[in-house]
Amino acid sequence: MDYKLLRRHLHQSFICRQAISNIKNIVVATNAAISGLAELRSKSSRPIRHKTQSSPNPSVNFRDLYKKYNNGFTEPAVAELNSVNHFFNSADVKYEWSAGRFMDVPGESLKAKYSQQLETRIGYSGKKFPGKTYIPFELVNGLPEVAFLGKSNAGKSTLLNNLTTSQKRISLESTARSSRWAGFTKTLNSFNVGNELRIVDTPGYGFNSSIGQGDLTMQYLKERKELARTFLLISAEQGFGEHDLQIVDFMRDNGIPFEIVFTKMDKIRNIEKFEQSMERDRKFLQSTMARILFTNSSTSKSCKKRYGIDILRYVIFESCGLEPGLKPSRKKPQ
Ligand SMILES: Nc1nc2c(ncn2[C@@H]2O[C@H](COP(=O)(O)OP(=O)(O)OP(=O)(O)O)[C@@H](O)[C@H]2O)c(=O)[nH]1
Ligand SMILES: [Mg+2]
Known part of the structure; x- marks a missing residue:
C-alpha cells in the first residue's frame, strides 16, 4: 500500500x-x-392590543358620567334633546359684535344713558321710541345671552363652533376663530343663534392673558343684564387649576349662575384615572350646585363622534328660558 x-x-x-x-x-x-x-x-x-382596554372609548361613559355627577337634576327626554338639536342644526348663526371695553357691548352705553328710566320706569318727557315706549326697544327686549368662560386654551371658541355646527357635518364650521396658541381670543365676541339667543366667547384667563381682558370679562359677568348663564370650561386633561377655583369663588360671591363643562374628553385615555380626579374634587363640585357636563369637540380613532353636545345645547336652551319645540326665527340658508 x-x-x-x-x-x-x-x-x-x-x-x-x-x-x-x-x-x-x-x-x-x-x-x-x-x-x-x-x-x-x-x-x-407587543401583546395584542384590545381597543377597549388600551384606549377606552370615552363615549361609552358619557351618559353614565352625566348621570353620576348630576344627581339632583332630571335628565331631559330624548324627544326634548332631538327638538333642541333640530333648533341648533337649522338655526342661522351670525357673528354680531366684539367688545374690548364693557361700554362697547351693544346697549350698554344706551343703558347708562337711560338708567334712571330703566330703573324707575317713570314717564320720560323726551323722545318717544317706536312701540310708544320711552326706552329704546332693544333695551327692553334684548336676546338672552350665555357666556363661555375658562382658562386660555380650554377650548371655548372650539366648543362654540361645535355647538353651532350641524351634527351631520364631520368637520367644524369656524364661526369663532380658534387656535392652538393660548390667549388667542382678545375681546368679547358675540354670535347670534337663530335670532333667539346669543353665545358670547370670552378671552381666556391665565397664560398670555392681560389684566384688562380679565377686568372686561368680570364686568361683563357682573353687570350684563341679558346674561342668562355662564359656562365655565375646564380642560379634562388638566382639571381644575388655581385660577378656575378663584373664578368659581368670584361667581359664587356675585351670585352669577353657572355650569361646568369639561372639554377635550377625547384626550382622556384612562377614564378610571379621570374619575379618580373627579372623586377628589367631588365635594368641591357638589358645593358649586352647578351641572357638570362632558364634551369633546375633536374626534379620533378612539372617539369617533362629538359627544355631550346635545345635553349642552339643551342646558343652554333651558338657561335662556326657551322651550324645546321652538323654531329659529332665522334659519340657515338652504
Ligand atoms: N383634542 C381636542 N382638542 C381640542 C378640543 N377643543 C379644543 N381643542 C384644541 O385646543 C386648542 C385651543 O382651542 P380654542 O378653542 O382656541 O381655546 P380657547 O379656550 O378659545 O383659547 P383662548 O382663545 O386662547 O382663550 C385648539 O388647538 C383646539 O383645536 C377638544 O375637545 N379635543
Ligand atoms: Mg378662544
Missing part, C-alpha cells in the same frame, strides 16, 4: 468530514439562532 496515497486519502476524507461537521454545526447553529430569534421575537412582540 502506498503510504503516501493513504495519508492523502485520509487527509482528504478528514477535511471532508470536518467540512461536513462544520456545515452541520453551521446548520445547527443557524437553526438555534432562528429558534432563539423566534423565541425572542415572541417574547418581545
Whole structure:
C-alpha cells in the first residue's frame, strides 16, 4: 500500500468530514439562532392590543358620567334633546359684535344713558321710541345671552363652533376663530343663534392673558343684564387649576349662575384615572350646585363622534328660558 496515497486519502476524507461537521454545526447553529430569534421575537412582540382596554372609548361613559355627577337634576327626554338639536342644526348663526371695553357691548352705553328710566320706569318727557315706549326697544327686549368662560386654551371658541355646527357635518364650521396658541381670543365676541339667543366667547384667563381682558370679562359677568348663564370650561386633561377655583369663588360671591363643562374628553385615555380626579374634587363640585357636563369637540380613532353636545345645547336652551319645540326665527340658508 502506498503510504503516501493513504495519508492523502485520509487527509482528504478528514477535511471532508470536518467540512461536513462544520456545515452541520453551521446548520445547527443557524437553526438555534432562528429558534432563539423566534423565541425572542415572541417574547418581545407587543401583546395584542384590545381597543377597549388600551384606549377606552370615552363615549361609552358619557351618559353614565352625566348621570353620576348630576344627581339632583332630571335628565331631559330624548324627544326634548332631538327638538333642541333640530333648533341648533337649522338655526342661522351670525357673528354680531366684539367688545374690548364693557361700554362697547351693544346697549350698554344706551343703558347708562337711560338708567334712571330703566330703573324707575317713570314717564320720560323726551323722545318717544317706536312701540310708544320711552326706552329704546332693544333695551327692553334684548336676546338672552350665555357666556363661555375658562382658562386660555380650554377650548371655548372650539366648543362654540361645535355647538353651532350641524351634527351631520364631520368637520367644524369656524364661526369663532380658534387656535392652538393660548390667549388667542382678545375681546368679547358675540354670535347670534337663530335670532333667539346669543353665545358670547370670552378671552381666556391665565397664560398670555392681560389684566384688562380679565377686568372686561368680570364686568361683563357682573353687570350684563341679558346674561342668562355662564359656562365655565375646564380642560379634562388638566382639571381644575388655581385660577378656575378663584373664578368659581368670584361667581359664587356675585351670585352669577353657572355650569361646568369639561372639554377635550377625547384626550382622556384612562377614564378610571379621570374619575379618580373627579372623586377628589367631588365635594368641591357638589358645593358649586352647578351641572357638570362632558364634551369633546375633536374626534379620533378612539372617539369617533362629538359627544355631550346635545345635553349642552339643551342646558343652554333651558338657561335662556326657551322651550324645546321652538323654531329659529332665522334659519340657515338652504
Ligand atoms: N383634542 C381636542 N382638542 C381640542 C378640543 N377643543 C379644543 N381643542 C384644541 O385646543 C386648542 C385651543 O382651542 P380654542 O378653542 O382656541 O381655546 P380657547 O379656550 O378659545 O383659547 P383662548 O382663545 O386662547 O382663550 C385648539 O388647538 C383646539 O383645536 C377638544 O375637545 N379635543
Ligand atoms: Mg378662544
